[in-house]
Amino acid sequence: MAKKALLTIEGRDPIELPILSGSTGPDVIDVSKLTAQGYFTYDPGFVSTASCDSAITYIDGDAGTLLHRGYPIEQLAENSDFLEMCYLLLYGELPTADEKAQFDYTISHHTMVHEQIRVFFNGFRRDAHPMAIMIGVVGALSAFYHDSLDIADERHRNVSAMRLIAKMPTLAAMCYKYSLGQPFMYPRNDLNYAENFLYMMFGVPCETYEVNPIIARAMDRIFMLHADHEQNASTSTVRLAGSTGANPFACIASGIAALWGPSHGGANEAVLNMLDEIGDVSRVSEFVKRAKDKDDPFRLMGFGHRVYKNYDPRARVMKQTCDEVLDQLGVNNDPQLQLAMELEKIALEDPYFVEKKLYPNVDFYSGIILKAIGIPVSMFTVMFATGRTPGWIAHWNEMISGSYKIGRPRQLYTGENQRDFKPMKDR
Numbered sequence: 001m002a003k004k005a006l007l008t009i010e011g012r013d014p015i016e017l018p019i020l021s022g023s024t025g026p027d028v029i030d031v032s033k034l035t036a037q038g039y040f041t042y043d044p045g046f047v048s049t050a051s052c053d054s055a056i057t058y059i060d061g062d063a064g065t066l067l068h069r070g071y072p073i074e075q076l077a078e079n080s081d082f083l084e085m086c087y088l089l090l091y092g093e094l095p096t097a098d099e100k101a102q103f104d105y106t107i108s109h110h111t112m113v114h115e116q117i118r119v120f121f122n123g124f125r126r127d128a129h130p131m132a133i134m135i136g137v138v139g140a141l142s143a144f145y146h147d148s149l150d151i152a153d154e155r156h157r158n159v160s161a162m163r164l165i166a167k168m169p170t171l172a173a174m175c176y177k178y179s180l181g182q183p184f185m186y187p188r189n190d191l192n193y194a195e196n197f198l199y200m201m202f203g204v205p206c207e208t209y210e211v212n213p214i215i216a217r218a219m220d221r222i223f224m225l226h227a228d229h230e231q232n233a234s235t236s237t238v239r240l241a242g243s244t245g246a247n248p249f250a251c252i253a254s255g256i257a258a259l260w261g262p263s264h265g266g267a268n269e270a271v272l273n274m275l276d277e278i279g280d281v282s283r284v285s286e287f288v289k290r291a292k293d294k295d296d297p298f299r300l301m302g303f304g305h306r307v308y309k310n311y312d313p314r315a316r317v318m319k320q321t322c323d324e325v326l327d328q329l330g331v332n333n334d335p336q337l338q339l340a341m342e343l344e345k346i347a348l349e350d351p352y353f354v355e356k357k358l359y360p361n362v363d364f365y366s367g368i369i370l371k372a373i374g375i376p377v378s379m380f381t382v383m384f385a386t387g388r389t390p391g392w393i394a395h396w397n398e399m400i401s402g403s404y405k406i407g408r409p410r411q412l413y414t415g416e417n418q419r420d421f422k423p424m425k426d427r
Contacts, residue, residue, distance in 0.1 A: 063310060090390065106166075132174070187198060218324065227390050238255040242400060
C-alpha cells in the first residue's frame with residue numbers, strides 16, 4: 001500500500017499527499033498537487049525540495065558518500081579516468097573496451113573549435129575575467145553548430161554532448177592564452193584529455209612541451225572530482241534553462257554563470273585569497289583563533305562543506321593527489337603552500353575542528369594543486385566548469401529525454417496590495 005502524509009490545516013479536511021521512495025535516500029512528500037488545494041510550500045533555497053527525479057548522482061552528506069550511477073567516487077578516481085566517467089554519467093553504465101576506445105576517439109576528434117571563434121575572442125578586453133569570456137563563448141557555440149540544435153532528436157543531443165565535453169578545455173586554454181597575448185595552441189589528437197589541456201595551456205609554438213604524467217593525472221582527477229554533484233546551484237540552473245527548450249550550449253552557458261558565484265565555483269579561489277590574507281605561517285594560530293570566535297566574521301575557506309557533515313569523500317582522493325604533485329614539483333618551499341599545509345595539519349588534529357567535522361574539503365586541496373601546477377587563480381573556476389560539463393550535460397539530457405515541465409517556482413508575495421494610480425500632481 002502506498003504511503004501517504006496528511007497535511008492538517010485548521011478549518012478544513014486533511015489533505016492527503018503521496019510519499020515517494022527512491023532507490024536509496026530519504027522518502028519525499030509529493031506536494032505537486034497542493035496548488036489545486038489553494039496552497040503551495042515555502043522553501044527558500046529549495047533546501048527541502050526535490051525539483052526532479054534523477055538516476056545520475058547520489059550524495060549522503062552524513063555518511064560522506066558520493067555515488068555516480070551507483071559507483072563510489074573513490075573507486076572511480078582510483079581505477080578510472082575522466083572520459084570514462086563522462087561516459088558513465090551520460091549513458092548510465094561503464095563502457096566496454098571498444099566503447100571506451102570509440103568514445104575517446106570521438107572526443108579527441110571534436111576538440112578543435114570553429115576558426116572564426118578565434119576572431120570572436122578579439123572582442124574581449126585582454127584583462128577580462130576568464131569566466132566572463134567562457135559564458136560568452138560557450139553560449140556563442142550555438143551560432144556555429146546549427147546542425148545539432150534539435151533537442152527532440154537524440155542524435156543531436158549526443159553530438160552536442162560530445163562537442164561540449166571536447167571543446168571546453170580548448171576554450172578554457174584559449175581564455176588563458178588570450179589573457180597573456182600568446183598564440184592559441186591547437187589541440188593534438190595524440191594526447192589524452194588532461195594532457196591535451198595542459199599542452200594547450202602551457203605549450204608555445206617555438207619549443208616542444210613535454211607533459212608531466214603526474215601533473216596530467218592530477219589534472220584528470222581534478223576534472224573527475226568535479227564532474228557532478230547532484231542538484232547543486234549550477235546544475236539546477238542548467239535544468240531550469242533547459243526546461244524552456246533552450247539549446248544545450250545556452251543551457252551550459254547558464255550553468256557557467258551560476259558557477260561563477262563565490263559561494264559555488266569560486267570556493268577554491270577563495271582558499272588562495274584566504275592564504276594571502278593570513279600571509280605567513282607565523283600568523284596561523286591568530287587566524288585559527290579568529291575562526292573559532294563566533295563573533296568574528298573571519299571564516300577558514302576550504303574547511304567543512306554545506307552538504308557533507310562528515311569528511312568530503314572527494315577530499316581523500318584530492319589530498320593524495322596534492323601530496324603527489326607537491327612532491328613531484330618540489331615546491332614545498334613555497335610560503336603559501338607551507339601555510340596551507342600548516343592549516344591542514346591543525347584542521348586534522350585540533351579538537352575544535354575534529355568535533356565540528358570541519359575537515360579540509362575538495363576546494364582546499366584543488367586550490368593548492370592548481371596553484372602548484374601554475375594555473376592562475378582567475379582560471380580556477382574555469383577548471384571547475386570544464387570538469388562539471390559532463391554532469392551538466394547528463395542532467396540536461398536526462399531531463400529532455402524524459403517527461404518534464406517548464407520550471408516555474410512560486411513566491412510568498414510581501415509587497416503592496418492593489419492600489420489606484422495617482423497622477424503626479426497628487427503624489
